[in-house]
Amino acid sequence: MTSGSSSHLDVRMRGFSARALVAQVREWIDEESIPLSGEEVGIAEAHGRVLAADVVSTIDVPEFHRAAMDGYALRGAETTGAGDYNRLxxxxxxxxxxxxxxxxxxxxxxxxxxxxxxxxxxGADAVLPAEYASENDNRVEISTAVAPQKHVAPRGEDVKQGTTIAAASRRLRPQDVGLLASVGCATVPAIRQPRVRILATGNEIVQPGDERKPHQIFDANSHMLGGLVARDGGVLESCSALADSREAIRDAMIAPGADVVLVTGGSSVGAEDHAPMVLAAEGELAIHGIAMRPSSPAGMGKIGKRLVFLLPGNPVSCLCAYDFFAGRAIRLLGGRSAEWPYASRSVPVGRKIVSAVGRMDYVRVAIVEGCVEPLAVGGASILSSTTRADGFVIIPESSEGVAPGGEVLFYQYDLIS
Amino acid sequence: MTSGSSSHLDVRMRGFSARALVAQVREWIDEESIPLSGEEVGIAEAHGRVLAADVVSTIDVPEFHRAAMDGYALRGAETTGAGDYNRLxxxxxxxxxxxxxxxxxxxxxxxxxxxxxxxxxxGADAVLPAEYASENDNRVEISTAVAPQKHVAPRGEDVKQGTTIAAASRRLRPQDVGLLASVGCATVPAIRQPRVRILATGNEIVQPGDERKPHQIFDANSHMLGGLVARDGGVLESCSALADSREAIRDAMIAPGADVVLVTGGSSVGAEDHAPMVLAAEGELAIHGIAMRPSSPAGMGKIGKRLVFLLPGNPVSCLCAYDFFAGRAIRLLGGRSAEWPYASRSVPVGRKIVSAVGRMDYVRVAIVEGCVEPLAVGGASILSSTTRADGFVIIPESSEGVAPGGEVLFYQYDLIS
Incomplete structure (x- = not known):
C-alpha cells in the first residue's frame, strides 16, 4: 500500500509510482467502513433495512388460545366416534x-x-372444521371426530414473550417486518443508510437533455452511480456536475451532509486531475493507483469520518471501481454484507480469457452455450460492453488467464429482484 | 378450475366444492396480467424499471476520436524506435x-x-501515455513507441448512431441507465409500475403502536405485503385496515386508482368472509380454493381490468399466496419476469419432507450441514417459521414427499440485493 507517501501529493503527468493490490485496498475499506449509528424507522419503511439492535417481543403471539380453522369450538372428547354414518x-x-x-x-x-x-x-378444547358440519336451527351435526387441542393454536405458539425475534445486523425480509409488526413494533431500530454525494467532474460533461457545445459529452457516470448506490442501500444526498476547478471540487468534497463522496473523473495523473490533490490536502489520500484493469487510476481516502472515492471517468472503470470499492464501503456502512450483490456460479470457460500477472482483471463476459466467453471489446470507455455482457469474471493477480475448459466464478449482472 | 360456478357465490360455512390446481391458477394469472402501458420516466428514476419500447441512439458515442489515456497526441509513426536508451x-x-x-x-x-x-x-493519430514521457519547457521526451491509433478511441466506438442500445422489455441495470444517459436520454419509456392497494380486513386487527382491546391482534400482513410489493416493482397505492363489513370491503375494493387489490383475511368460507362474495358480485371470482398447503382458501378474480387477490389471514398462507399468485401478477403487469425473485439451487434433503398427493406443498426449510430440513413447526399461523427458515421448497401434487438423500430445488428467502 502506498498510504502516506509524499509522492501522492502531486502525481499529475508523472504516473503512479506504485499500485496497491486489490486485497490491500479492501482491507483499508473494511477497517474504515464501520456501520453507522442506529435510528428509529417506521415499520412501513423497514423492509430491507438492517437492524441496529436485537428486538425482543414484549408479548405472546397469540395472546390467547385461538381457532386455527373456521368451524365449531367444542370438547374434543365428545366427538369420538363421529363419522358419515354416525353424525353427532x-x-x-x-x-x-x-x-x-x-x-x-x-x-x-x-x-x-x-x-x-x-x-x-x-370449556372448549378443539375446533371441528366447518367442512365436517351441517347446521340447522341451533344445532350442528358433525361427521368427523377431533381430538382435544385439534385446530387450536395455543397462546405464544408463534412468539413467546421475551424471545428475541430478530437480532441486530439482520437485514429485514418482508416476513421479518410482518413479525415485528405482529408483536406491536410501530418502529424498529435500524442502521442509518449512508448518505452519498456524487460529484461528476469535467468541463466536457453535460446533462442528458441539455444543450451541448462541440466535444462535450453527456454525463453517464452519475446516472449509473445513482442506481448502484440505491441498490447497495445508500441514499443519494446530492448529485452535481462540476467543472475541472480545484476550488469547486474542494468545496463540494468538504461540504457537510455526506457519509460518502464519489468523485467521477479527474482521478488520475492528468494535468486537470485535481481530486487526488484536494483529497490529500483536506484529509488523507490513502490509496491512489490500484493493480487492476480497468480502474487502475482509482483512489480513495477520508476527510474526518467521511470516505471519499475517486472513480475514473471512463464509465467501465467507474462501474468496476464502484463495485470493487465504493459499493463495498456503502454496504458495510449500512450494515449489509460486504459481498457483491450479484448471483454467482461456477461456469466453464468457452474461449480463452487473457490476463496479466500482477494485476487483477475484471472481464466482461457473455454466456454462450453454457460457457463464459470474454467480450471482444476494447477499453474501459466502452460502456455498451457492460450492457451487452451477461456478467463478469475476476482473474486474480497470480494468473495469466484461463484456458477453455477451465472453471471460473461467473457473476451475473442481472439482479434477481 | 372452478371459474364461473354458481357454487362460489356463497360458500360460507359450507366448504370448497373443488380446488383449482396451482398450474391452472398460474395460467389464469398469465392470461390476465398484460404489461401496463408505457410512461416517460426521468433518467434519474429509471434504475430497475422495464423499458416499454426500444431505445435507438440518435448520436455516435463518442462523436469524435478521443484520447483513451492521459499523455501526448502525436503521429505514431514518428515514435518508432523510442525507448529508455533512445528518448525522442x-x-x-x-x-x-x-x-x-x-x-x-x-x-x-x-x-x-x-x-x-x-x-x-x-494531424495526430496516437496518444503516448504520460507514464512514458517527461516534459521540459515546450518539449516532451518519450521513452516508448506507440503505433498509429494506439490509445485513440474512434468515433462511434461505444455506440453507433441508429443502434438499438436497449430493447423493449429490458429491465434496466445501472449501466443501462448510464448508457441511455450517454446518448442524451433525459427520459426513457418505461412500463408503468402497478399501483397496488392493500386491504387488511378483520375486526380483530389493530395497527402496531395503537391501543388494543381484549383479543385484538396487531396487523402483520399488510406490513409484510408492503415489502413484497416493493420488491416486485409495485407501488403502494394505499393500505387500509377494514372491519368485517361487506359494505366497507366493497367500497374499498371498487374505489378507483389501483391496478391490483390485495385483500387479506376473510377469504375463506367463514361466516364473516365477505370478500369472495363481494368480488363475485362486483366482477368475477375466477378462482376460489386452491389445491395447496398452506393458502388453500386463497382466491382471485377481476373487476374490469383490476386484478383482485383474496389472501388468507394466516400470515404464512398470506405470504405463500402472495408469492405464488399476487406477486407473479404484479411482476408481469410491470413487465418483469414471472419467475420468483429468489435465488435457487438444488440441495439434498437431510430429513424426510412429508407431503400429500393431490396438493402442492410450500415447505419452510432450514439448511443444516448443507442439506434441507423441514422446520418442525405447526400451521400457517406461525409467521416466525418464515423468519427462522432459510427458505422453502415446493413439493408437487404428484409427490408424497422426499426421502433423505433426494434432491430438491431450494429457494433462498434472503435476497441478494
Missing part, C-alpha cells in the same frame, strides 16, 4: 369471532360457532 | 482537454498535451 349433534350456544370472544363457557353437548383467529371459549 | 523529443504546441479541443493541426515533430476523453487533434 351439538347445541350451538353462541359464536366467537376474531376480536369478539364468546363470553360464556361451553358445557357438555354444546358448541360455539368459531372463525379462524377467534379466541377459543372457556 | 517532440515540440509541444498546445493542449487538448475534455470539452476544449486543440484548435490547430499537429505537424511532424509536434505533440499536443492531451487528457483522457479529449478530442484527438487533426
Amino acid at each position: 349433534a351439538f347445541e350451538i350456544v353462541g359464536e366467537s369471532l376474531p376480536g369478539r370472544a364468546f363470553a360464556g363457557r361451553v358445557q357438555a353437548g354444546q358448541a360455539v360457532r368459531i372463525m379462524t383467529g377467534a379466541p377459543i371459549p372457556d | 523529443a517532440f515540440e509541444i504546441v498546445g493542449e487538448s482537454l475534455p470539452g476544449r479541443a486543440f484548435a490547430g493541426r499537429v505537424q511532424a515533430g509536434q505533440a499536443v498535451r492531451i487528457m483522457t476523453g479529449a478530442p484527438i487533434p487533426d
Whole structure:
C-alpha cells in the first residue's frame, strides 16, 4: 500500500509510482467502513433495512388460545366416534369471532360457532372444521371426530414473550417486518443508510437533455452511480456536475451532509486531475493507483469520518471501481454484507480469457452455450460492453488467464429482484 | 378450475366444492396480467424499471476520436524506435482537454498535451501515455513507441448512431441507465409500475403502536405485503385496515386508482368472509380454493381490468399466496419476469419432507450441514417459521414427499440485493 507517501501529493503527468493490490485496498475499506449509528424507522419503511439492535417481543403471539380453522369450538372428547354414518349433534350456544370472544363457557353437548383467529371459549378444547358440519336451527351435526387441542393454536405458539425475534445486523425480509409488526413494533431500530454525494467532474460533461457545445459529452457516470448506490442501500444526498476547478471540487468534497463522496473523473495523473490533490490536502489520500484493469487510476481516502472515492471517468472503470470499492464501503456502512450483490456460479470457460500477472482483471463476459466467453471489446470507455455482457469474471493477480475448459466464478449482472 | 360456478357465490360455512390446481391458477394469472402501458420516466428514476419500447441512439458515442489515456497526441509513426536508451523529443504546441479541443493541426515533430476523453487533434493519430514521457519547457521526451491509433478511441466506438442500445422489455441495470444517459436520454419509456392497494380486513386487527382491546391482534400482513410489493416493482397505492363489513370491503375494493387489490383475511368460507362474495358480485371470482398447503382458501378474480387477490389471514398462507399468485401478477403487469425473485439451487434433503398427493406443498426449510430440513413447526399461523427458515421448497401434487438423500430445488428467502 502506498498510504502516506509524499509522492501522492502531486502525481499529475508523472504516473503512479506504485499500485496497491486489490486485497490491500479492501482491507483499508473494511477497517474504515464501520456501520453507522442506529435510528428509529417506521415499520412501513423497514423492509430491507438492517437492524441496529436485537428486538425482543414484549408479548405472546397469540395472546390467547385461538381457532386455527373456521368451524365449531367444542370438547374434543365428545366427538369420538363421529363419522358419515354416525353424525353427532351439538347445541350451538353462541359464536366467537376474531376480536369478539364468546363470553360464556361451553358445557357438555354444546358448541360455539368459531372463525379462524377467534379466541377459543372457556370449556372448549378443539375446533371441528366447518367442512365436517351441517347446521340447522341451533344445532350442528358433525361427521368427523377431533381430538382435544385439534385446530387450536395455543397462546405464544408463534412468539413467546421475551424471545428475541430478530437480532441486530439482520437485514429485514418482508416476513421479518410482518413479525415485528405482529408483536406491536410501530418502529424498529435500524442502521442509518449512508448518505452519498456524487460529484461528476469535467468541463466536457453535460446533462442528458441539455444543450451541448462541440466535444462535450453527456454525463453517464452519475446516472449509473445513482442506481448502484440505491441498490447497495445508500441514499443519494446530492448529485452535481462540476467543472475541472480545484476550488469547486474542494468545496463540494468538504461540504457537510455526506457519509460518502464519489468523485467521477479527474482521478488520475492528468494535468486537470485535481481530486487526488484536494483529497490529500483536506484529509488523507490513502490509496491512489490500484493493480487492476480497468480502474487502475482509482483512489480513495477520508476527510474526518467521511470516505471519499475517486472513480475514473471512463464509465467501465467507474462501474468496476464502484463495485470493487465504493459499493463495498456503502454496504458495510449500512450494515449489509460486504459481498457483491450479484448471483454467482461456477461456469466453464468457452474461449480463452487473457490476463496479466500482477494485476487483477475484471472481464466482461457473455454466456454462450453454457460457457463464459470474454467480450471482444476494447477499453474501459466502452460502456455498451457492460450492457451487452451477461456478467463478469475476476482473474486474480497470480494468473495469466484461463484456458477453455477451465472453471471460473461467473457473476451475473442481472439482479434477481 | 372452478371459474364461473354458481357454487362460489356463497360458500360460507359450507366448504370448497373443488380446488383449482396451482398450474391452472398460474395460467389464469398469465392470461390476465398484460404489461401496463408505457410512461416517460426521468433518467434519474429509471434504475430497475422495464423499458416499454426500444431505445435507438440518435448520436455516435463518442462523436469524435478521443484520447483513451492521459499523455501526448502525436503521429505514431514518428515514435518508432523510442525507448529508455533512445528518448525522442517532440515540440509541444498546445493542449487538448475534455470539452476544449486543440484548435490547430499537429505537424511532424509536434505533440499536443492531451487528457483522457479529449478530442484527438487533426494531424495526430496516437496518444503516448504520460507514464512514458517527461516534459521540459515546450518539449516532451518519450521513452516508448506507440503505433498509429494506439490509445485513440474512434468515433462511434461505444455506440453507433441508429443502434438499438436497449430493447423493449429490458429491465434496466445501472449501466443501462448510464448508457441511455450517454446518448442524451433525459427520459426513457418505461412500463408503468402497478399501483397496488392493500386491504387488511378483520375486526380483530389493530395497527402496531395503537391501543388494543381484549383479543385484538396487531396487523402483520399488510406490513409484510408492503415489502413484497416493493420488491416486485409495485407501488403502494394505499393500505387500509377494514372491519368485517361487506359494505366497507366493497367500497374499498371498487374505489378507483389501483391496478391490483390485495385483500387479506376473510377469504375463506367463514361466516364473516365477505370478500369472495363481494368480488363475485362486483366482477368475477375466477378462482376460489386452491389445491395447496398452506393458502388453500386463497382466491382471485377481476373487476374490469383490476386484478383482485383474496389472501388468507394466516400470515404464512398470506405470504405463500402472495408469492405464488399476487406477486407473479404484479411482476408481469410491470413487465418483469414471472419467475420468483429468489435465488435457487438444488440441495439434498437431510430429513424426510412429508407431503400429500393431490396438493402442492410450500415447505419452510432450514439448511443444516448443507442439506434441507423441514422446520418442525405447526400451521400457517406461525409467521416466525418464515423468519427462522432459510427458505422453502415446493413439493408437487404428484409427490408424497422426499426421502433423505433426494434432491430438491431450494429457494433462498434472503435476497441478494
